[in-house]
Amino acid sequence: MTIAAAPGRRVTKEHVVDEDTELAQRFVSGDERALKILYDRWSRVVYTLAARSLGDLAEAEDVTQRTFVSAWTSRGSYRPDGAPLGAWLIAIARRRIADAHEARARVARIEQAMMAVAPNAVVDAPDVSDAIMVADEIAHLEPDARAVVTLAFYEDLTHGQIAERLHMPLGTVKSHIRRSLSRLRTRLEATHVAS
Numbered sequence: 001m002t003i004a005a006a007p008g009r010r011v012t013k014e015h016v017v018d019e020d021t022e023l024a025q026r027f028v029s030g031d032e033r034a035l036k037i038l039y040d041r042w043s044r045v046v047y048t049l050a051a052r053s054l055g056d057l058a059e060a061e062d063v064t065q066r067t068f069v070s071a072w073t074s075r076g077s078y079r080p081d082g083a084p085l086g087a088w089l090i091a092i093a094r095r096r097i098a099d100a101h102e103a104r105a106r107v108a109r110i111e112q113a114m115m116a117v118a119p120n121a122v123v124d125a126p127d128v129s130d131a132i133m134v135a136d137e138i139a140h141l142e143p144d145a146r147a148v149v150t151l152a153f154y155e156d157l158t159h160g161q162i163a164e165r166l167h168m169p170l171g172t173v174k175s176h177i178r179r180s181l182s183r184l185r186t187r188l189e190a191t192h193v194a195s
Contacts, residue, residue: 024085028075039068042086046093053097063100067093137184144168148176 026034046067050060070092078088138149144166151162159177163170 020085021080024078024080027085028078028080030075035068035072038071038085038089042089043068045086046089049090049093050097050100054100059100063093063096066096066099070096133187134184137187138180141180141183144172145176145180148173149180152177 023034023037027038043064047060047064050063050067051057054060054063067089071089074092078085082088083091138146138153141149147166148162148168151157151165152159157165159170159173162168163173166173
């Protein structure tokens with residue numbers, strides 16, 4: 001079999017297979033130029049699969065990016081004797097697309113649960129002055145407590161995750177949160193009584 005090539009140049013199927021094998025070896029070894037070549041070759045295919053499945057172009061772009069990030073970070077698990085590099089990449093893309101569908105379903109379940117609990121709930125707009133005051137109070141916490149509260153509120157981590165990330169005992173994390181919340185509650189109550 002002969003594959004179309006530049007005029008005067010004959011490229012065989014074996015030559016293409018050799019190039020793909022070399023690309024796979026370079027990719028697995030961490031060659032960023034190989035990642036770029038892989039992206040140039042496969043990003044449109046991944047994007048098209050995601051766009052058709054999800055029906056949302058922004059989400060398809062996100063899935064495409066996550067696919068290549070996943071491929072890069074897990075490149076050590078690729079086995080050339082198992083599947084061609086392109087097939088391996090498409091398998092990753094399908095998992096990222098499935099993840100996106102699952103995330104949508106999870107959000108829908110949460111919204112349904114919230115509507116079941118409080119179907120006519122009116123959410124008050126957040127008080128900007130309270131938000132500024134809370135941010136100011138957090139900024140004035142001691143460094144360890146500030147780090148704990150920031151991870152809890154802004155990154156929505158559990159106590160265990162915070163303890164692991166900050167290399168702190170779980171009891172210390174809980175104490176920091178308890179004291180900090182008490183301080184914030186006292187400040188908020190004083191502010192609302194005064195106003």
